[in-house]
Amino acid sequence: MSLQPNAGSQGELAGLLAIRGYHYSRGEEQRNVCLIPASAHGTNAASAVLAGMKVVVVATAADGTIDHEDLYAKIEANKDALSAIMITYPSTHGVYDADVTEICEAVHAAGGQVYVDGANLNALVGLAQPGKFGGDVSHLNLHKTFCIPHGGGGPGVGPVAAKAHLAPFMPGDANKAAHQDGHGVAISASNFGSAGVLPISWAYVKLMGGEGLTEATKAALLAANYVAVRLNEYFPVLYTGEGGLVAHECILDLRELTAKTGVTAEDVAKRLIDFGFHAPTLAFPVAGTLMVEPTESEDLAEIDRFIEAMITIRKEIDQVANGDFTVADSPLRRAPHTAAAVVSSDWDRAYPREQAAFPAHHKQDKYFPPVGRIDGAAGDRNLICSCPPLSEFED
Ligand SMILES: Cc1ncc(COP(=O)(O)O)c(C=O)c1O
Incomplete structure (x- = not known):
């Protein structure tokens, strides 16, 4: 895990650079296609372009989930050049893609890596682990899930976490030059990013404890579903997942x-x-x-x-x-x-x-x-x- 990124978007860039470094280390420089569902946050595509990747957008199905036919067609069409997929889970459509594990497996089978956009981690903490359902690398928006004041201009904190095989390609030492082959680039000017605000997240985690954090996740999901159910007859909820439920947010149409x-x-x-x-x-x-x-x-x-x-x-x-x-x-x-x-x-x-x-x-x-x-x-x-x-x- 690197604490360098000062925003979620910076964590995305760091994570994608790690994926790029990994492919390069295996002599697979041609892997430069990044699949991004249409529902993704705009920063996903921006980060992929900054990391030198080519963005291929995956369509959304009628229920707001990732369109499977389109996804598998695009994996097939790009399989030799596939670098990564960026998945937001649960998505910005406010639904869990129930088959996220299969999606990750299909991308891995084609030689790609899985970036899980962790901005919506407040719908997962204590309930699910992105590394287990297939993610290779992810950022956490501490300013969303872990109490760093949000809005008003930051500073945010977007630590990036990766599995061991990507560790050598994570952000390098901010005080040293990058390696000659380009990996080991520092992502911000300080090794611990916005270290001054980290005690806020630390205190929050310590005070809540594991059980408290899990309760917070459940409360977030319950609150979103309560709003969705009560407002649906006045403003229809656009997307719902299994059982007619939403995740941590709902879209009023x-x-x-x-x-x-x-x-x-x-x-x-x-x-x-x-x-x-x-x-x-x-x-x-x-x-x-x-x-x-x-x-x-x-x-x-x-x-x-x-x-x-x-x-x-x-x-x-x-x-x-x-x-x-x-x-x-x-x-x-x-x-x-x-x-x-x-x-x-x-x-x-x-x-x-x-x-x-x-x-x-x-x-x-x-x-x-x-x-x-x-x-x-x-x-x-x-x-x-x-x-x-x-x-x-x-x-
Ligand atoms: C799904 C998602 N991804 C990425 C980001 C980017 O995070 P940041 O604003 O910290 O750069 C956001 C921020 O709102 C988001 O909602």
Whole structure:
């Protein structure tokens, strides 16, 4: 295991470089194809390209799992050049590919290695071991599963763990040059990566213990399934696995509602801010959907508060469908509502101020966002420096 990577994506790169080094050491330089399911996180493909590999995308089946026919056809078509497959388990579609072991075996039989993207390890800890179902190398996102604060810009920690045959090709010493044949490259500038934050994960593991960590995994799975079951009649859950269950997250499909009413997943995401919620993942891995991952950290009251907010939002979508107001004039499209907008003397909206600011029954702990709706795409495309000019600093 190497603690060098400062993010999950850096762990992916380190792991793929180890796979590349392994193939090279066996005189199989031609093995440069990396199979990546369409459901994978964007970093997977980026890491493969950085590691000098050619990405071949594997299709998704109707139930959200890896499409077998396509997978086996692509293994066959690339068998002499197959370097690796990157599997996210459970996948970003929120389902366990029940036949993951066979998938790993098929890739191994064709001479490839298996990279298990461990970002969703919070759905496995204590219940399954990637090395046993066929993974050769994997990264763990400590900032997701092991309590390193997530969001806000890091630093993250993405240690990479490999089986013994890949050990010689793991990240090299940050203080020494790489070997002449290219392996042993350090992946970050320090041998222990973001060592300063590691005591957080250490303390978490020590305090939870093995049983506590397993309970946390079960709580994460239970919470996701609870959300999926309670919200399914309002926002259909896109993919479910065996027994109609999801893994640690569920995708709420808004596409039909959008087609009928014009209300988008983004409108729902923005409206949730008025309820005091940070929006779930929007438009990934499927455009027009929201992916909800409650994790093990929220108690039942908070999860219920979220569910009630989503049901209230669904009622507002129905108000649009019934013609109570147009989408453009709805509290959804005009969300989020700032304090300034709500107290303004010229309130001219099609819905009451109370509905704007206090859509939920609970009026305590109200969060007011500092800004209303912005044009996110325009903001992404145009770099605008908001720093005051130097002249502002003159006395
Ligand atoms: C499935 C998956 N893989 C990889 C990553 C990349 O991790 P990081 O953001 O730490 O680079 C993420 C992050 O969200 C992820 O969800």
